[in-house]
Amino acid sequence: MTSSLPAGLRERKKAKTRAAIRDHAMRLFEEQGYAATTVDQIAEAAEVSQSTFFRYFPTKEDVILIDDYDPLIVAAIKAQPPGTPPVRALVNAMREVFLNLGPDEWESERRRQKIYQTVPELRARAMHQTVSAIDMLAAALAEREGLPPDDRKSRVVAGALIGVVLAIVPPGGRDGDFDPADFAEVEAALEMLEHEVKLR
Known part of the structure; x- marks a missing residue:
């Protein structure tokens, strides 16, 4: 399903979601360690679904590597x-x-x-x-x-x-x-x- 938002607003929303996922992931990595942090924990902290996480980052590693x-x-x-x-x-x-x-x-x-x-x-x-x-x-x-x-x-x-x-x-x-x-x-x-x- 295609979003009804204007293209510019849609891109800003995507950028904001991506930044939020990365920011929460880094906070969790810093607080409890990289290995101990799961994708589920990152998604929950960023208030997104696991499938949304994977739309922005193919793996947990990619949060840092991309x-x-x-x-x-x-x-x-x-x-x-x-x-x-x-x-x-x-x-x-x-x-x-x-x-x-x-x-x-x-x-x-x-x-x-x-x-x-x-x-x-x-x-x-x-x-x-x-x-x-x-x-x-x-x-x-x-x-x-x-x-x-x-x-x-x-x-x-x-x-x-x-x-x-x-x-x-x-x-x-x-x-x-x-x-x-x-x-x-x-x-x-x-x-x-x-x-x-x-x-x-």
Whole structure:
């Protein structure tokens, strides 16, 4: 059944529900531990059904592992002017997304990253997340150049860019924290890569 709400209101309602589920999940993880927290408990705390929970997050792990900012960064990369080098496109996109986050959004991201760092079963999926990030970034870079999504050069460039990001801010952040200072270091490291390797 299709909702009768206007599209914009419908999307805001979905975003609010998603944020509520994640916020209650993180609170429960912090209070009683990740392993001890069940999907039923999260759904009850967020006042949604279990089926609604799974519409937003396929698994309990995904409450922490899914990065809501990745699609925004991809969209910002695609919106960069033609001819913008890959490194500059990524830096510009990250700046557009992260430097517009409000204090509450930074705090939520810090909590997510801290949980990510302290739960072994979440860290075990870091490699899968990294491969997915490379796939997503490579496809965005290839699209900007009018190339197929599996273009080899785009994948190589995407791998180099993701590698730089991980070198500065590993999964879970440094000491379980992530803030604008970390972004500034990532930006400087990417610019170093652009200067030294001349990725075009």
